[in-house]
Amino acid sequence: MKKSNWLLSAMLSLLTFSMMAQPERATLELSPEYRGGAFQSAPLDVPLAEAVHFLAFSVTWSGSPGLVSARFAAADGIWGDWQALPMEGHAEQSPEKRVSVLHFAPADTRKVQVAGTAGMDNLTLHFFNPGESSLPDAAQKETLVEERSPVFCPCPQPAYEGRDDWCPSGTCPEDPTPATTSVTHLIVHHAAGTNTASDWAAVVRAIWDFHTGVNGWDDVGYNWLIDPNGVIYEGRGDNRLGAHFCGTNGSTMGVCMLGDYTNITPTVQAKAALAQLLAWKSCDIGADPLGTSFHGSSGLSLMHISGHRDGCSTACPGDAFYPELPEIRDAVVAYIASSCAAIAPPANLTAAPMSDTTVVLNWEDASDNETAFLIERATSFFGDYVQIGEAPADAVSYTDDTVEPQSGYYYQVRATDGQDTSLYTNKAFAFVNIVSTADLLHGQRVEVFPNPVAGVLQVRWESPFQGPLHVRLMDTASRLIRSGEVRGGALELSWEMGTLPPGLYLLELTQNGQRAVFRVVKE
Missing domain, CATH: 2.60.40.10 (Immunoglobulins)
Incomplete structure (x- = not known):
């Protein structure tokens, strides 16, 4: 089939940035000609410069439900295998707009060819180059220490990459008018996309672009996303109404495991991060991770930690991963018990x-x-x-x-x-208090030792006093602890201090109208 058989109009909606390493988006619109109840396009040039990491690709159309397939070629003209792009399970499908799944093509893709079934009109091919990321080695957004009284299970919020981290160009804005929701149920998804990536933040950007630029949503549909390395990414964020649960999103928090878990399960690191995230939110809302309650938006009785398929007909979160949800719930309980125990106060x-x-x-x-x-x-x-x-x-x-x-x-x-x-x-x-540092009494040097003292305190002076020596031991608030009198002629005094609490004490000596005060430290 020749290219002239197509009514092809290229409508490029390139984002303008100062650096090619930043995200770019473009679309091609075409109307297919059918032969034998199906169509296949001529090879089409990708309307973007060579992508970084991968080229995100999806298709929308009007008309009947159908199956789109696509294949991709690099500059050498060697075509890859045809890839099926079934209809996206999260999107709202209607005759006015059908949406395929998001596909990750090789970064060096320069040409694309699409094919489809009967009844598909006004196709739009969506291309997205995610650009480079500038993420640090580890998640940076950490919860600040806060004063609170631990009640059910005080699990801290795990560290995560915020929007400024996974979209450093600032071209992935959040919903300007977000709606809040009181979360009661935690819904686990998989992205049904690539299982390998050199830059998972770029995958998050591609999903954001797919949800906003293709599905037409106000923001990425999930509240949180987790990559195979166990890094958590902020989507819509905490207590924000998402777009992920069969059109009944109220009172839910959606967590997307990046990857396709139809035939394999998530990594140990990803499942550990998921358990920590779900433990934090279970504690935050006071939900039993093993419990079940009524979910008003869907009208269903759901476990507090459920999979997407528990709410409607979908394979999400994957045939291999869904059977592991009981283990995830147990891991959440174990994490709460072992790592989120309340800190006993001093x-x-x-x-x-x-x-x-x-x-x-x-x-x-x-x-x-x-x-x-x-x-x-x-x-x-x-x-x-x-x-x-x-x-x-x-x-x-x-x-x-x-x-x-x-x-x-x-x-x-x-x-x-x-x-x-x-x-x-x-x-x-x-x-x-300010106390005297005098060490003379009637011209005599007085020694107080050992100081600090743990047991017996010794007080000595050089020659006998004429008349009695009055002695008082006080705390720093001048409260009397002990008192006594030494008769004239004596040269020393011994007092047992071992039973007194540690701290600073004042030893007062008074003789014939003169007074001296000494600091004594009890160890």
Whole structure:
């Protein structure tokens, strides 16, 4: 068949970018001539420069349902095998618009030829070059540490690649008027596309282009996508109404496993990332990963973690992968139990001034899964607590050396694993007092040792005093702990300190109207 037999009009809708490595889109529109109830086009030039990584290709038409096939050739003119492109199961199919699946052709494709069945009119061939990515080696979007009270299962949101990461050119805008939804059910899909790629972010861009430029949707249909390396990509994002579940998308979160799992199953890394993502969302909405409940949008009773085919007639998420969903649910439960256990809060926080500019905090470590302790301070009990530092995992003390003399401070501490936090400890108060540094009494040198002290405190002076020596031990709030009297003629005093709590104490000596105060640190 000669090319002149075609009524061919090329309508290029190339995106204009400053670099060829950025995404490009183009279309060819054609009207087939049928022979024997079928058609086959002449070879057509691809209306794009050579693609990067792959050439994404799909077909739309009006008229009857049908099957499109396509084959592709590089510049050397050698044709590949014919590839069947059945109708896309996620798209809304109508006589006005039929949509094929998305196909990934070799990057060096320069010509395409299509064939189809009777009743297909006004074909549009869609071409998309995804361009280059500039992704870092690992997912970068990490959930910030937040204060919350763990209730059902505080699984943190796993790291993911945001839209700016997988579409660095900024040419994949999100829906400008998104609708929100209260998620109750988590729906697992497969892309039914390529299982190999050198740049999976480029595959995500191709799916975005297919959903927006071909299907006519406002954004990529899924909330999240996961590649075979276990990298999670943000689609519509959290609690956004998607376009993925048989036209009954309300109260669902759609997760697409990149690849075709008709005959093979996803990689271990991809399934692990899926379990983490589903564990986070199960915790977020308080859903039992093994449970079932009524889904209002579809009118069906669905498991909280379901496959696309549970909602309508489709092979998604693939004949090989769908039977593994019970294992995925079990993996979600296991991940929650092993990796998302609530962090026990530290207990029995105390605060004691150790000098004019130092307060020492002590607590009991009640958790075994923290990575650090977050130290917070305020100047009033109900004031605004500000984090002033961190202590490492398994720590039971912290020294605050940023206090001011003659000031009071309130403290609270919580444990963190880097993404989630425990509840707070009790609040502890310390008042930093200014005390005398005098070491003379009536001209005599007085020695107080050992200091710091763990057991017996010794006090000595050079010669006997005339009259009794009055002794008081106080805490830094000037509360009396112990008192005594030494008769004249003595040269020393011994006091047992071993039963006292650690902290700073004030030892006051008074004799015949003169007074000296010494700092004593109890270890």
